[in-house]
Amino acid sequence: MSARPIRLLSATLFALGALxxxxxxxxxxxxxxAAVQAPAAPARTREQAxxxxxxxxxxxxxxxxxxxxxHGTAHGAVIEDDPTPRVIGGKAYYQLSFxxxxxxxxxxRASFLVAxxxxxxxxxxxxxDTVQSLAEWRRNIRNVELKSG
Numbered sequence: 001m002s003a004r005p006i007r008l009l010s011a012t013l014f015a016l017g018a019l020x021x022x023x024x025x026x027x028x029x030x031x032x033x034a035a036v037q038a039p040a041a042p043a044r045t046r047e048q049a050x051x052x053x054x055x056x057x058x059x060x061x062x063x064x065x066x067x068x069x070x071h072g073t074a075h076g077a078v079i080e081d082d083p084t085p086r087v088i089g090g091k092a093y094y095q096l097s098f099x100x101x102x103x104x105x106x107x108x109r110a111s112f113l114v115a116x117x118x119x120x121x122x123x124x125x126x127x128x129d130t131v132q133s134l135a136e137w138r139r140n141i142r143n144v145e146l147k148s149g
Contacts, residue, residue: 049094049114050078052121056134058141059098062109066100074102076109085116088131092116110137 044052053059054076063076078096085092093113100107111124113131123137124130132140 043116044094044114046080046094049096049116050080052114052119053078053096053098053112056121058138062098062100070102074100077101078112079106081111086113088113088122091118091120093120093122 054063059076059078066074066076076098078098081095081097084095086095087093093115095111096114097111098109100109111126113122113124115121121134122131123134125132
């Protein structure tokens, strides 16, 4: 017998032996899926941010007062101050203001920052160039109302 058939026979027997050894092993477990991250909070649209502000009890009350005082000639509205998001602490916010919309002019009542993601609302203190939480703003507004009432 020549060397070539012997080598071929040896290689075949080796391959068959390896295959037989593999048959006794359990198949490798399927790889685990990558860690599933919690889905990101859905991004809020500009329209949703405006609706969120208009739903605030304080803004509803202001709107009603404006309508009543003006006999329907002026209205409360939320407008966008700047379409460029303001970023604070790595978080993007819509820049919106609640205004008294009159025929002759628009009077700003308060400026808000509404988070693109999540439910955070900040209120700008334009006099001091600072921002405060909605809860803090509400405390301050109530204190002013109590003093003036």
